[in-house]
Amino acid sequence: MNVTKRTFDAVIVGAGGAGLRAALQLSESGLKTAVITKVFPTRSHTVAAQGGVAASLGNSEEDHWHWHMYDTVKGSDWLGDQDAIEFMCRKANEVVIELEHYGMPFDRTDAGKIYQRPFGGHMSNFGEKPVRRSCAAADRTGHAMLHALYQRNVRANTQFFVEWMALDLIRDAEGEVLGVIALEMETGDIVAFQSKATIFATGGAGRIYHSSTNAFINTGDGLGMAARAGIPLEDMEFWQFHPTGVAGAGVLITEGVRGEGGILRNSAGERFMERYAPNAKDLASRDVVSRAMTTEINEGRGCGPNKDFVLLDITHLDPKVIMQRLPGIREISIQFAGTDPIKEPIPVVPTCHYQMGGIPTNYSGQVVAPRGSSMSVAVPGFYAAGECACASVHGANRLGTNSLLDLLVFGKSAGETAVEDVKKSTRAHKDLPQEAIERTLARLNRLDTQKDGADAHESRLAMQRTMQNHCGVFRFADKLKEGVSKILEVQQDVQRIAIKDKSKVFNTARIEALELENLIEVAVSTMISAEARKESRGAHVRDDAPDTPERPNGRDDTNWLKHTLWFKEGNRLDYKSVKLTPLTVPTIELKKRAY
Amino acid sequence: MDADRGARLRRLRWHCRRALLELDLMFQRFWARVGDDLDADGEAGLERLVAMEDHDLWDLVSGRRETDDPQLRSIVERLRQA
């Protein structure tokens, strides 16, 4: 079958913060640039980000990129690449001020400078004391960022393909990426986008878990497409969990609730955090609180008929405080937990929040994969940025507000590198390999013609439950092993999903089935990578790798100071070393991660 | 149901894919309850609702903000009840 072909200098998949920042670089340099997105750009998940974006501007008090770098390396539990981290922290001021010039309405100090707020993990003078480093636009930082970037792109003539879903990467026999194949939702048409540069900025895949703070759109499509095209996924065992998602719904209850005096209680009504963190108690760091909650649940002290959540209690607070300082929390609790928090505590569970791993890139935004004897060779024509990519700056654990920064810095640098590469190449577009297109068409055809297939809804639920129960906040060797065989079974079901609705126009059943085919790749890579990593590091915490004097926090630098690479073919794992040498400053030496 | 209306409703369903999980969940329940029974006025109201920015929409749905517009009020009410 022949599909229509459209030709561009560059094609970007994704119109969140990372995609829009990359697109701007390309369009403003005069290249013919297309952005493909499943939803209208300003409805991308970046809109949900409220906390802010990190930059050591030093507007409120003295700050330095080197301190920010130290915090990021430490936060990453030394799994982050120090060259990329230096690059990001040094570039932060530039990209934030650029955004200000694009019209981003940052909060301001009386003197008219960008106002900066404190945020967990931001410290001055190499971990000494908290510093105000987060720049925000009221509680709509992500939203304001997307609007500023979108307007600027419209001005630069970026061509948007809204409500189009990219299905697969087009990669030829030499391994060069030549574009993507995509589905137009409005018509059901399949179109090949031919390009000299293809940039993935498809966001995260938090929907692999049953309890997730991520919107439904976060289905890891970029990761699925990369994996099917033979590109490995890096460090997929590392997922950040937020301690307080509403049980059963996932909606995030901000840390501010505990800041105002909210208390976590188990089924006996006990304030259990006093046992785990006698000083900080309910305000201990995210991972400590999440693990304590999981231990309570695992040891039978959870609440509810299935004993599978704990309670966040604010009934002792003055209702006026709740209404004034915690607006929205009451409504969230009533809507999604069915309880009024003024009268009854809110059921909460640790909830998947952010994906640290992804498509491997270097700090120039080029996708890199092993080739010959080298572990990191650029894949020609292919770039990635944002939550779908792994640069790797977040390593085993991300610092709050570093993600929005990652979008800006690596969106821009992926764009810059792509501009250089496209301008350098004198060759015409290569022919598109028909086999690559046929493979996608066969996948679509299978979905449309499958008889007696599996149900997408049930398979998705099975995947999410398996991930939650076997690969959650706290991990156990036997559960992980069992999880691997279970998730591979679910994968088999996903391969034979059937849809009843065969219509062409906005066939949401087909779209959701295609999304599930991507999610399952992410789930399998996560489970297999997690089962294999026999240490605790950052967000990956194993019961059989506890805190000992030889291995602080269970971290095993002798054997595991390395990045995981998972390959779809044969579910093979490989490892590559962590870049411990920064660009200009000395290495930040390994230390126990303690706050 | 005629093919055009079917397509219109599926399109509306897709426009209920939002940036905020809160809204995704509200719309999910709404469709499970109301589904294809949505009447013409409801459809028109929903069309207008999904054209809003996510945070404004959530303010409306969560009761932080009110609207005087009867069509929007009625669809917001149905969303909250679902």
Ligand SMILES: Cc1cc2nc3c(=O)[nH]c(=O)nc-3n(C[C@H](O)[C@H](O)[C@H](O)COP(=O)(O)OP(=O)(O)OC[C@H]3O[C@@H](n4cnc5c(N)ncnc54)[C@H](O)[C@@H]3O)c2cc1C
């Ligand atoms: C509730 C919440 C609060 C957060 N708060 C903060 C914060 O305060 N500070 C911070 O730094 N980080 C925060 N984060 C994390 C941060 O928001 C995200 O990591 C970041 O916004 C991801 O941006 P992105 O550009 O990579 O992807 P997204 O914004 O998710 O955009 C992905 C884009 O890809 C498109 N897309 C995906 N698949 C396809 C496909 N197959 N075809 C076509 N298009 C596709 C989508 O349409 C979308 O346009 C928060 C996250 C959550 C969930």
